[in-house]
Structures are given as C-alpha cells and as structure tokens.
C-alpha cells in the first residue's frame with residue numbers, strides 16, 4: 591500500500607514538473623484531487639507537493655467546493 595502510494599506520487603511529480611509552467615484545467619485538478627486531499631489530510635505540505643493544484647484551488651471556486659466535499663469525506667473516513 592505504501593509502495594503503491596509512492597509510485598503514484600512519483601508519477602504525479604513527473605507529471606507536475608512537466609507541466610510546471612502551465613496552469614491546470616479543472617479536469618486535471620479533479621483527477622488529482624483525491625490524492626491532494628489525502629495528502630492534505632495526512633498533514634503533508636500540499637502547497638509544496640502539488641503547487642499547481644493548490645494554485646488552482648486558490649483561484650477556482652468550483653474546484654474548491656469539490657475539494658471541500660472530498661475533504662469532509664476523507665476526514666470522516668480517517
């Protein structure tokens with residue numbers, strides 16, 4: 591489980607570094623939001639790990655709403 595998670599993380603980081611100067615679309619943010627929410631719930635520094643997702647959430651009310659829903663689910667599940 592932990593290994594799978596870090597594999598996923600590596601892919602994510604590679605993806606993020608490739609698109610570093612590009613803003614994410616809502617679809618891309620949605621695709622990563624599960625991971626982002628779990629990391630945030632675990633107390634990880636998501637601003638550093640997934641700056642583009644954080645940046646998008648800061649500017650997009652739709653995705654922020656979605657994040658809040660996911661967050662409440664993750665927090666309730668932990």
Ligand SMILES: [Zn+2]
Pocket residue numbers: 615616619646650652653
């Ligand atoms: Zn959005």
